[in-house]
Amino acid sequence: MSEQSPYGASNGGWAGRPPAAPPKKRRxxxxxxxxxxxxxxxxxxxxxxxxxxxxxxxxxRTVRIRYEVTGTAEGVAISYSTWRDGDMSTNQETARSLPWTKEVTTKGFIKGGSLSVTLGQSGGKAACSVTVDDNAPRRATASGTFATATCSGF
Missing domain, CATH: 1.20.5 (Single alpha-helices involved in coiled-coils or other helix-helix interfaces)
Structure with missing residues (x-):
């Protein structure tokens, strides 16, 4: 015979309320x-x-660019370009004698340019140099008739 609870129900099943389910784990x-x-x-x-x-x-940011040409050549053609506020500015000059210098300031996301020196029919020697702010200069040399020196990549 099965045990009876004081309330008259048998203990063969649940005694009152069902057992509590384990709590659900939150993910x-x-x-x-x-x-x-x-x-x-x-x-x-x-x-x-x-x-x-x-x-x-x-x-x-504003930068200072110094273009410089030195040497013994006469009548050299000098061409320099500079980015200014997103536009390329190119200038050409003829120097009867050297040294020649030009300093410009520029700003804008794109900066830099190039400097080219072409010797004339009389030849000679020339060196170009471009310095941006106080950084190391970019240099190139040329010698002989119609030789060209180009400083770029600054």
């Missing part, structure tokens, strides 16, 4: 995924903001 991976996605988005926004500030600062 943690959606929250972890949300945090990871938010961190990635925040990091991307931070990187974009830093890049934008760097580009803005560089486009507003």
């Amino acid at each position: 943690k991976w959606p929250w972890v995924l949300l945090v990871v996605v938010l961190l990635l988005i925040g990091g991307c926004v931070g990187v974009v903001a830093l890049l934008a500030k760097g580009v803005s600062d560089e486009s507003e």
Whole structure:
């Protein structure tokens, strides 16, 4: 015979209320995924903001460019170009004697240019030099009739 509870029911089944089900475990991976996605988005926004500030600062920075030609040649053709506020400016001059110098200031995201020196029919020797701010100069030399020296990449 089965035991009876004081209320007259047998203990063969449940005694009053069913046993409690184990509590459901909450899934943690959606929250972890949300945090990871938010961190990635925040990091991307931070990187974009830093890049934008760097580009803005560089486009507003003013630099001084010094073009210089030295040597023994006479009647040389000098051509120099400079980026100014997004536009290329090219100038040509003829120097009867050397040395020759020109200094310009420029700003804008694109900076730089080139300097070319072409010797005349009488030949001789010439050297060009371009210095941006206080950086190391770019140099080139030429000698002989109609020889050309080009300083670029600054």
